[in-house]
Amino acid sequence: MKQLIQNLKTGETVLENVPAPQVRRGQVLIQTRRSLVSLGTERMLVEFGRASLLDKARQQPERVKQVLEKVQSDGLWPTLETVLRKLDQPLPLGYCNVGKVIALGEGVTDLRIGDRVVSNGPHAEVVCIPRNLVAPVPEAVSDDEAAFTIVGAIGLQGIRLLNPTLNETIVVIGLGLIGLLTAQLLRLNGCRVIGVDIDELKCQLAAQQGCTVLNSATENDIVNVVLALTNGVGADGVVITASAKTDKLISQAARMSRQQGRIVLIGSVGLNLNRDEFYQKELSFRVSCSYGPGRYDDAYEQRGQDYPLAYVRWTENRNFQTILHFLEKGQLDVKPLITEQIPLADYRRIYDDIKSTHRIASLLTYADEISVSSLLPLNRYRIETGHGTMGIIGAGNFTSSVLLPALTSAGATLKTIASSGGLNATRLAKKYGIAQSSTDYRLILDDPDIDICMITTRHDSHARLTIEALQAGKHVFVEKPLAIYAHELRSIIDAQQVSGRMVMVGFNRRFSPFVQKMKALLTAPELPMNVVVTINAGSIPSNSWVHDRAIGGGRILGEVSHFIDLITYLTGSPVRRVCMNAMGPLPTETSDSASLLVQYENGSTGVINYFSNGSKIYPKERVEVYALERTLVLDNFRTLTGYGFKRFSSLSGRQDKGHAEQAKQLVKRMRTGGDAPIPFADSINATQTTLGALQSLRENRWIDVAGIGMGPEKSPI
Structure with missing residues (x-):
């Protein structure tokens, strides 16, 4: 299928071929x-994409501050790579969609x-x-x-916040599409409306x-x-629907308002408010959030x-x-607002001239008939089995910014990438020369040419997809x-035992050259x-899916296992107990x-402090090892300092958390055979430990981790 996207890095608006999305629970295709x-x-998105990198920075000063903080923490080059990758992500255009349910x-x-429906779907x-x-x-509605x-719902939500009454005078500043619809809705509400704009055509329509x-x-x-x-x-009320960088409009709104x-x-608009203008009249000011209550709430x-309904009368859907x-x-007449009707294939007639003022609504x-497929072949591809061919499920930020660059550098053979929406998978497939993209991950599981399934989806799907991949005979x-x-852990163990296939979790920290140096310096790992x-x-x-226990599991469960594994690697011992x-x-x-x-089996101890309330400027990760009257300090995977070592004092370089080396070892092992890199x-032990940590918090005691997820009988693993 075809979808319109905006490339924020190049400024190009593109009609992209992408696989059609798959319908999921609670959703409508x-x-x-x-x-x-x-x-x-x-227009704002297109103009932002076409702006230079410097102009992009000027338009988003709050982002510049975040970038500077990241430079202080992680260094210049990792920060620059992150910014460029972020800009390289495609942005779907559009949010006003009409279609039929399929x-x-x-x-x-x-x-x-077959029902006709409206949605906030993109141009696709x-x-x-x-x-x-x-x-x-x-x-009756065409x-x-x-x-x-x-x-229309955007304008309606603003009106609901304004709460106008019969015969009040309301000023609408900005008579673009939303402004004209807002003016009509206010008239329906029995208000006297004064419309303000700089364009004569829009004034005439109002x-x-x-x-x-x-x-x-x-x-x-x-x-x-x-x-x-x-x-x-x-004026009893003012609704600002215009777009402007200056503070002039908000000042005018205050000065034209009644007490x-x-x-x-x-x-x-610019929001540098003049306190006196608001103070003297006791004005109230509110910012309307899109379509109404429910917007940006994942629940x-x-x-x-x-x-x-009794408590939230007008949600975004009820506004629709x-x-x-x-x-x-x-009662609402939108036909005079339609400037043109353009076939999707001729989208450039709009976007190449998007600054034009003669358009109201395009x-x-x-x-009526389109080609719908969940698979999009992108180039010719010949597979030779047994060469570690990979399929990737998940095309989010980690896959884009970390996994695929590392796999590509390692010379991995990549055949298929799947994502729920299809757009990101297609972009990444083109960028990294992957043969095909899909919205149906089962195509990866059913493909006999694919030897290993890479899973980078949301946390709640990891166990299920791992089990499905093992049952399909794939390494994971x-x-x-x-x-x-x-x-879930018990089920994974059972599936792995039956399949005999490798399961490797992406604990990359142990592959960092800094950690490898630490391991070499700790010449007596059997000592605590x-x-x-x-x-x-x-x-x-707080509303991020990561904090949802059933979806993300929480950050302790989702991230601390990295550092459990790191300490396990350094000490050479599994965890015994956790609190x-x-x-x-x-x-x-x-x-x-x-x-x-x-507590580790060999007597070693680990302390993991995971804090979310610290300064962004302070380095993100610090590892300290104390043994045999010697100390090693690893600062943010950029600098390793040794104390008490005869022939080592320090090692420094670009931040390296081990992703590249992990990819190299995985690719090599898939092609040559042998034990799993991890x-x-x-x-299993790292996962048991994080689950045990949550149990410890609930029960306020130390937890023995060996039996977690083992069921009635402990597994030999």
Whole structure:
């Protein structure tokens, strides 16, 4: 299928061939019939992509600060590589989609195949959208009209925040598409509307809707005109739907408002507020968030947990329904706003001239019949079996920024990459010369040419995919964590024992040249040692999927296993017992500031401090080893310092956490045979330890890790 994307690195807008998405639980698969180009939002993205790197930095000063902090922590080159990789990620364009349902995910029971629906899907021939972001289209509403639903909901949410009453005077600053729709909706609400814009065409359209219009390009003093139109009282409310970098519009809104007036920002303007302008009138100011309550809440959008109507009357989906109701009854007239209808294949007619002011609403039209496949062959490919051919499931940031560069440098043979959406997989396949991309990971499992399955998906799928791959006769490389529940670990062990295939977890730290040097210097690993690891992890938003126990498992479970394995490698011993304490009066399993005490079989001890509340400037990882009156200190995998060693004082270089060497050893082992680069027993023990740490937090005691995930009888592993 075809999808429109924006390349933020090159500035190019491309109609890309990508595999069609697969329908998933709680989601709706839709074949697109129309999509609306949101000229304001998409123009900003296109112009940002076309800007130079310096101009991009100027437009996002808050990002520049983050980059500078990362330079201080990780060094210049790793930071620069991260920035360029981020810009290289494709950005799907569009969020106003109309189409027909062609498949329903498990749990979706209130829609039927063939239903016409609207969604916030991108400009693509097929989209897969969570049910709460999909609304059925009434029969009386055409596809062209329905395409305005999502942008209409954006204006409607701003109005709900403004809370206007009958006959109030509301000023709408900015009469682009959202502004014109907002003005109409305010008129439906019984308000007197004053529209302000610099474009005469938009002013004329607003006047035709019954608004009083002011052209700020020709009117010298907009504020005094509004005051005159309201008998000196001022506007009851102001809705700003314009886009501007200056603070002028927010100042004008304040000065034209009445005492205790309300201002709502839907657009994007400078927000250097003048305190006196707001203080003297006791003005209220709110920023509207997209379509309404539920936006950016994974529980609502991705997991389908609706808000109770009695407590949240207008969610984003109910806002969609409201706009569709107005369209059905003829109360909202969007037809005069349609500037053009362009076939998807001719998208350049819009995007090459996206700065044009003569457009209000551009519609992309789609063919009735399209070629839908979950597999996209990208080049000719001849496979010779037994050469360690790889298939990758997952095309997220780690795959893009770390795994694929390392595998490519190691000379890996890559055949297929699969991702749920298909776009990232296709981009990475083209970039790294992978033969085909897909949205169906089973094509990897069913392919006899593929020897090893690489799993880099979200944490809750690791165990399931590992088991499926083993049952399909594949070797497995899986990113940590191996499992997020003990029963999953038991099932993995059983599947591995039956298949006899390798399972390797991506514990890359042990492959770092700095760690290799530490191992060589610790010439008597059978003697106990003390190892202290401090991870300055940094905070991530509380609503991130990583914190969800059932999806991400929490950061301790998801990341600390790296450092358990590192200490295991240095000490040459498995973990025996673990105890964990987390910050806060009532810490939970997903707490991300904690300390672990770890006892090893050979008497070594480990202390792992994983903190999310430290400075971003401070280095992220520090490893200290104390043994035989000698000390080693590894600072952020950039500098290793030795104390008490006769022939070693320090080693420094570019940050290297071992990903490249891990890839080399994995590729070599897959081609030549031999033991796994990381013993399966080590991976099981590390996973048991993190699961035991969570149990320790729950039960407030030391936990013996050997029996975790073993069931009634302990496994010999």
